Amino acid sequence: MDLALAGHRVIVTGAGSGIGLEIAKGFAAEGATVRICDVSAEAVAASGFKGAPCDVADRAGVAAFVQAMAEQMGGLDTLVNNAGIAGPTGPVQEIDGADWDRCIEVCLTGQFNMTRAAVPHLRASANGSIVNLSSLAGRVGFALRSPYAAAKWGVIGFTKSLAIELGGDGIRANAILPGLVAGDRQRRVLEAKAQRLGLSFAETEARAFGYTSIRDYVTPQQIADQILFLASERGRTISGQAISVCGDTQMLA
Secondary structure (H helix, E strand, C coil): CCCCCCCCEEEECCCCCHHHHHHHHHHHHCCCEEEEEECCHHHHHHHCCEEEECCCCCHHHHHHHHHHHHHHHCCCCEEEECCCCCCCCCCHHHCCHHHHHHHHHHHHHHHHHHHHHHHHHHCCCCCEEEEEECCCHHHHCCCCCHHHHHHHHHHHHHHHHHHHHHHHHCEEEEEEEECCECCHHHHHHHHHHHHHHCCCHHHHHHHHHCCECCCCCECHHHHHHHHHHHHCHHHCCCCCCEEEECCCECCCC
């Protein structure tokens, strides 16, 4: 399917590896012009994409990054707010306040920072869109992962508010809710949960898939494919949606 994204101008955050890098590659394969950021300068350099290191929690740094990238590309059509961290694993009473703050700053406030800087550029686009990475945890919760779940619930509310607020400017906003995603990050999350529960990794993985109709990991490419469609002209009447890519997962255990 030709999504007619040639020349489309895109920023993807947290794109030095994993899901973000796959999203960037997907847009590039469709002929889009892509700029990325990542907190790791080494990851940006190794990605094969133009961009710059940037901590999305650094408001001044974000503003400078977005302005520079939009100037390089001659504008901006799509912002993909992918950057995020797993946050701590543990009972709420044992979570360090600084760990809570950092998770919210990156996973939720970081999206605000990027969006705030990007909106003036998106208003000038004929096909402006924002795609925010939430999580299934943002719909069903996640025991022992309260900072992450709280941030991802916040992303959905933020996204819906943006859709209402910016629709008159021709900018649409949607959230993607991945389930269990193949990759090192998901493995680390399950390993931390297994250690906390006193279970083996295999037992923890089996528990997780026990609440999923399609008992397989979501791939980063499947998430990228959904985002590419939303950013294309074919998705121009889709806005304000929280779209799960999760294999029908009913609960995160």
